[in-house]
Amino acid sequence: MPDDDLIIRPAQPEDEHELAALDRASRSTLSDVSPEPPAGAGVFDERHTPGQYLLAVLGGRIVGYVRQVPPTPLAANRHVRQIQGLAVDGAVRGRGVGRRLVEAACEAARAEGARRMTLRVLGWNAPARRLYESCGFVVEGSLAEEFLIDGSYVDDVLMARRLLG
Template sequence: MIRTALPADEPILRELDRVTWSTLHSPAPAPAADRPFELDGVLVAELADGLAGYVKLGQALPLRSSEHILEIKGLSVAPEHRRRGVGRALIGAAVQQARAAGARRLMLRVLGHNLGARELYAQCGFEVEGVHRELFLLDGRYVDDIWMARSLT
């Protein structure tokens, strides 16, 4: 079941962020264990054994003139639930929620070396719209930042 995150989910989501963080997924530093997890715009996948993952939606830019575009600001699936359709279900729910909010487009950013995520996003209708070559230096390698989007109309 996909649902809106509740305050009681916060410690679980904070821990999920901590255990799934890697330079394959994020150019940002690893999240501190005591840093609160921001619940605004978060949908969670809840299975019989607990939370399996989340997707976070937000405004692409803090400008009134771009309110029609939303962005997937984060997607994480617990390692034991990967390759089972959880990520695809979360993306589908994000698309539905963005449409319900009146968005015309949904965008996201993904690291160039994260081939699994790029393939999943492409299968869900996202297309590459831009590449910032070698934007990040991660683990001694330069990594591209890829911008992808899909129409919601």
């Protein structure tokens, strides 16, 4: 299926079931620190609303998502957005879907007046770090051994990209 048929669009409430299935299928200790949600759990709640998600749709099927939100409710950093979730279906990885999602999230944040996009990525997640770096993100800091995952201590790497001027 040609990737030029890829559509990036905002999530809708009716996308929840398919989005939750993609989220469960893409979970990995490479990228996830939170416990796996219970079987049948959705993704939307009072803190995770459809408006925070952009979806990648190919052939009528959701093949990826990115979630970007203000990192805090404080007015003092209203100019910042944070990517708090990115997943791409394994069947289409390596075809630019992740890049399109990251760029779409940055463009949406810029349209809302944001000046910076930030994110946190596990130090051992080399594929994600390469993707973010290729999209213009730079490492701004690291929290050494922040997480203990499967018996290994893993750094939490803080990355950011300027969106305006």
